[in-house]
Amino acid sequence: MTTVLNILLIEDNPGDIRLLQEILREESATKCYITPVMTLTAAIDQLSKCTGDRHNSSHSQFDVILLDLSLPDSQGIASFLNLSDRNYNIPIIVLTGLDDQDLAISAVQQGAQDYLVKGQVDSNLLMRSIRYAICANEPKLPCAKPKSNSNDE
Numbered sequence: 001m002t003t004v005l006n007i008l009l010i011e012d013n014p015g016d017i018r019l020l021q022e023i024l025r026e027e028s029a030t031k032c033y034i035t036p037v038m039t040l041t042a043a044i045d046q047l048s049k050c051t052g053d054r055h056n057s058s059h060s061q062f063d064v065i066l067l068d069l070s071l072p073d074s075q076g077i078a079s080f081l082n083l084s085d086r087n088y089n090i091p092i093i094v095l096t097g098l099d100d101q102d103l104a105i106s107a108v109q110q111g112a113q114d115y116l117v118k119g120q121v122d123s124n125l126l127m128r129s130i131r132y133a134i135c136a137n138e139p140k141l142p143c144a145k146p147k148s149n150s151n152d153e
Contacts, residue, residue, distance in 0.1 A: 026123035040074040069096040091133035
């Protein structure tokens with residue numbers, strides 16, 4: 001049985017997008033469908049379409065959000081806060097080039113599921129962070145039960 005994850009990747013660097021797609025492909029037990037967007041505005045538009053512009057929706061098409069903090073239309077912790085304040089009910093993992101421990105602690109204290117630094121992430125670390133974020137966001141659901149792709153059985 002293959003686990004299927006839908007990931008919203010908010011990243012403005014095409015090279016980093018390709019690298020993350022490759023890292024996520026290395027995980028053979030998980031099929032990751034990645035929707036990349038290059039701005040926070042585009043991410044909010046995408047999320048609003050998925051939830052019908054209803055905040056607090058549990059019917060989103062995304063399982064997790066990977067968020068860079070250096071975007072053309074938003075910088076730093078404000079990027080995270082702008083997204084988290086909208087209550088899409090989707091775990092957010094900060095994945096950024098900023099190796100700043102104070103910023104990392106601040107992001108996690110304010111609700112980020114994790115803070116990962118690009119260049120220090122491999123497929124095992126990223127997938128573990130994604131799985132933990134999903135489990136932490138949905139504590140009433142059995143975390144060990146993956147979505148199955150009926151074509152892979």
